[in-house]
Amino acid sequence: MYYEMIGFHGEAQDEPLTDEIECPDLSKATLFLDLDGTLVDLAPTPDGIQVAPDLGELLGLLYERTEGRTVIISGRAIEDAAQYLQGFGGPMIGGHGAQERLVDGTIKRHELADETTVQRLGDMADSFAATHPGLLCERKPTGVVLHFRKDESLAAPAYAFLRALSETHRGFDLHHSKMAYELRPAGIGKDVSMRKMMQQDGFAGTRPIFFGDDVTDEPALQWVAAQGGIAVKIGEGETAAQARLEDPSSARRTLRRWTQKEH
Numbered sequence: 001m002y003y004e005m006i007g008f009h010g011e012a013q014d015e016p017l018t019d020e021i022e023c024p025d026l027s028k029a030t031l032f033l034d035l036d037g038t039l040v041d042l043a044p045t046p047d048g049i050q051v052a053p054d055l056g057e058l059l060g061l062l063y064e065r066t067e068g069r070t071v072i073i074s075g076r077a078i079e080d081a082a083q084y085l086q087g088f089g090g091p092m093i094g095g096h097g098a099q100e101r102l103v104d105g106t107i108k109r110h111e112l113a114d115e116t117t118v119q120r121l122g123d124m125a126d127s128f129a130a131t132h133p134g135l136l137c138e139r140k141p142t143g144v145v146l147h148f149r150k151d152e153s154l155a156a157p158a159y160a161f162l163r164a165l166s167e168t169h170r171g172f173d174l175h176h177s178k179m180a181y182e183l184r185p186a187g188i189g190k191d192v193s194m195r196k197m198m199q200q201d202g203f204a205g206t207r208p209i210f211f212g213d214d215v216t217d218e219p220a221l222q223w224v225a226a227q228g229g230i231a232v233k234i235g236e237g238e239t240a241a242q243a244r245l246e247d248p249s250s251a252r253r254t255l256r257r258w259t260q261k262e263h
C-alpha cells in the first residue's frame, strides 16, 4: 500500500539481502545518514534517545573520508537533531527536507513551510494532545507530529485528527512514520533534498549512499538504489534498498569498518 502511495513499482524486498556490505570508496561518495532508528536506537519518547559515546568521532572520520560529503538527513528539526550530534559541523537536512543547514551554520527553511500555518497547526495539535494524554505532540519549525507510542489505541484518533487538518490546510501532507503521524509541507522529502544536493558543486558525480530505517525513508532509498548508489535499510520491513543491517549498532559497526579500509 505504502509503495503504491509513493509510486514505487520495483521489487520491494522483505528478506535480508546482505550483512556484509561492500566497502565503497568514500572519497568518491556522498554519505547520507538518517538519525533515529539508523544511528541511534529508538526510544519511548523523542528526547529519550541515547547517543553512543563514539558517534561524534565516527561522524568526524566519515566526514574526513568523504571529503566533507557526510550529510545527516533527518525528520527531526535541525535545531533538535544537532543537540545530539555536537561536534558534527557538516551538512544537515532536517524536517524530512524542509530545512537545510548551510556551511556557515545558518538554517534555511523551505518556502512551503509557511510559519503562520505551522504555528496554527501546532496549536491545534497541542490542544488535541492535551485531551488525549497518551499522545505526545512534537512541534517542529516546519510541521507537527502526534506520537502514539505510549498508547497505540490512539493511532486512529490521531490519524483522523491530522487527516482533517491536512484537508483544511492545503500545502500540508499527512505522513505515517514509526508510531507517529506527521503533517509536513507537500512536495518535500529526503529524496527531493538528496537529488538537489547531488547536483551541487562538490557533490555532483559522486556515488550516493543512504542508510535509513523508516517507511518515510523509502523514496530516498529507492532513488539512491536507482542511481547505482548503495541503499541500506536498517531493521525489518519491506524495502527498495539492496542491503539490510539489523540495527543501529550494526550500522555504526559497518560505518566504522568503512573508515578503516584504504582504497
Ligand SMILES: O=P(O)(O)OC[C@H]1O[C@H](O[C@H]2O[C@H](CO)[C@@H](O)[C@H](O)[C@H]2O)[C@H](O)[C@@H](O)[C@@H]1O
Binding pocket: 034, 035, 036, 037, 038, 041, 042, 043, 044, 045, 046, 047, 048, 049, 073, 074, 075, 076, 077, 138, 145, 147, 149, 177, 178, 179, 180, 214
Ligand atoms: O528521519 P529520522 O532521523 O529517523 O527521524 C524520524 C523521526 O524520529 C523521531 O521519532 C521517532 O523516534 C523517537 C525516538 O526514538 C520515537 O519515540 C518515535 O516513536 C519515532 O517516531 C522524531 O521525534 C521525529 O520528529 C522524526 O521525524
